[in-house]
Amino acid sequence: MADVKIAKLQTAIAAFDQISENEKSGFISLVSRHLSGEAEQIEWSKIQTPTDEVVVPYDTLASHPEDIEATKTLLNKLAVLKLNGGLGTTMGCTGPKSVIEVRNGFTFLDLIVIQIESLNKKYGCDVPLLLMNSFNTHDDTLKIVEKYANSNIKIHTFNQSQYPRLVVEDFMPLPSKGQSGKDGWYPPGHGDVFPSLMNSGKLDALLSQGKEYIFVANSDNLGAIVDLKILNHLIHNQNEYCMEVTPKTLADVKGGTLISYEGRVQLLEIAQVPDAHVSEFKSIEKFKIFNTNNLWVNLKAIKRLVEANALKMEIIPNPKEVDGVKVLQLETAAGAAIRFFDHAIGINVPRSRFLPVKATSDLLLVQSDLYTLVDGFVIRNKARTNLANPSIELGPEFKKVASFLGHFKSIPSIVELDSLKVSGDVWFGAGIVLKGNVSITAKSGVKLEIPDGAVLENKVINGPEDI
Template sequence: MAAVAVSSDTEKLSNLQSAVAGLSQISENEKSGFINLVSRYLCGEAEQIEWSKIKTPTDEVVVPYDSMEPVSEDPAVTKKLLDKLVVLKLNGGLGTTMGCTGPKSVIEVRNGLTFLDLIVIQIESLNAKYGCSVPLLLMNSFNTHDDTLKIVEKYSDSNIEIHTFNQSQYPRLVVEDFLPFPCKGQTGKDGWYPPGHGDVFQSLMNSGKLDALLSQGKEYVFIANSDNLGATVDLKILSHLIQNQNEYCMEVTPKTLADVKGGTLISYEGRVQLLEIAQVPNEHVNEFKSIEKFKIFNTNNLWVNLNAIKRLVETDALKMEIIPNPKEVEGVKVLQLETAAGAAIRFFDHAIGVNVPRSRFLPVKATSDLLLVQSDLYTLVDGFVIRNKARTNPENPSIELGPEFKKVGNFLSRFKSIPSIIELDSLKVSGDVWFGAGIKLKGKVTITAKPGEKLEIPDGVVLEN
């Protein structure tokens, strides 16, 4: 039986190769990257993790942030550090879950400023303060590329070099016969997908940006999601990596019950590696989700040495775990094969994690997160979103908003102003609820409008427990 399966896989691959060769929309690099990914998938390369071999990383491998040496106060030292740095934001995501068309990074976060505005202001203030030139790179997908180019024009007078490049564009695979969707007459955007942010290393190289940066003397890239407001340049981490010649560093932070699905760092056969929930055998999923055994999770703030990226991409050594993502498009079952940048950690030398304060992880994935960052829980200083010291509880309130609040437009229209939540523990809102101005929420608050009724909360009300 096995022999039949092998020949059909070989056949699948060879049919796929000839079909992909005829796709004029993508480059030769993208074609070979895609075929490489599919052939690895067909070989069933997924190594099963042996649960008994998993060890908790020591403090040498996951370094406590507070144990790192503080950076010298001398501005010349800081300038020298920053001149080796590039900031890269993953900007391929659309704001579709929040009801937006176009790149998620142009959603307004605070005071009329978008994610992208805040990122630019942060780097501008660093460059101005230290006389350095930290460039900003935006990795777009074919979904966000055109819009981002238009948006970036408004920063043409700033003191930052802004570069954009696209991640790869791969054809979706039709499950039934394993052929590319675009070959089946699906010529629009629905025929394609961006293969996850694990593609950042290859795309940096393919775009020519990597060699250009190396020729300018840049050594490290700080990679983060554009919607993580906590992902700012940290000199202490950069200095530590340069001193210790760490080629890769993943920022992790203590797990709360809200983060049980996030990937975690483990020591495995003498190397540090990322363990994602998808790799966990079924019988160990609950153990993986517990915050006793696996205390930290990946924030996807990554610091990587540029020379090391070049070496590993050139030798085709970055074989990150493949994440199969099945979808249905217009009634057709398709498959997307993706990879994640965090999984690359095990291929780099002297790779470490850093256990950072929770303030470095402030993603906005839904309007409930937007409520947090627009509230008095945070203030804005030089583009940095800073947590209000008046809140004594180190954890943020948990917020659950009903479907009426899911889209940004609807969310904004339902608040005359964002309530004060400094003393809030949890908020649950369901039904047709509208908020007046100057409202204060304290303790545990639940607001429910009966079906078919509109509930308006008057201005200036204090709701406690």
């Protein structure tokens, strides 16, 4: 039955001129694997906690050479790749998420460029920046990067694969049903970074320039900066792949974790966990670390494995609905590739290397006095004694960036804040200080204004009389 479906699919996609032969064969291979049901079940009893040799504690890494020439040699082996395929739709923005303003008028992309520029300037090296776009972000990104034309950094963009969405009912591609626009297609997750680097010609170009490692990270993770100690360690120990992990808090219980399994290091995602063990997976007692999606990968190893078609990462089925039609997207994640590389390791890094901005509550953190900006790096305020960031919950009125910004005359001081919960139509004046646990609720249909200069410490506010 699967063979019949595949044959029909092949015939249908042969007619598509929007995508390359590489994309067509990649797509067919993904669907064939999905239909064959090859998903390997994890045997729970075989899972082992990785040792410090497999997940190396960051503070045991040797310090990198202080010598400028030695550092330059080290950095010249590196390229940085940011995953730039996502749109800012969840935060109410159009265009690539990386152009949302994060702080002082700078966007994610501005900060990334400033960081690499300052490295290149300080050490006289040539670290290039690659942006992997999707068909959703490609055109906008090309226009945006023009503004960096005069910087001392080479910026390369390339597109990840574009695959047709599958109609669940008959397993035919949505574009062949007359859905000719963007809605007929999807980018197949960031696991696609490896074949796309190769297919775009960027991989061979980097190798010809003497590059050995690529540092891959989400463009919205402000903590994902080049780390010389990590790079030095990987080159010294010839690790082909390194995943940065960090200690789990209760906010990260769904994040993938590293395990030792049948002698190899492997990523375990919540979707692979048998139902009976989900609560165990979510506990921070047994699985203490999670994947930050900051990945360091050897370029020659990527080439070897892509050419051998060996990167068969777990498939993540992602059901969607387009104009009332149930469709399926098959995706893969870059972290799942760890088990195919030789001498792969995790490094248990400080939490500061994981500062993603997924929602306006995260934006509040990075725009506040909890952080300052130095050379494009977002640095945490030393005055904050608590290692964890405050937990912040904002109601739907704050979901979109524009309305979020409109509700604050200035971002409150939160250095001494533990938790903030805001619901309803709440407006913040200038110079407000929040400390301890603060909960503010505006009654339905009522506009609640917090006056300029208010200091709220361990307060529950349900109306103006409580301020």
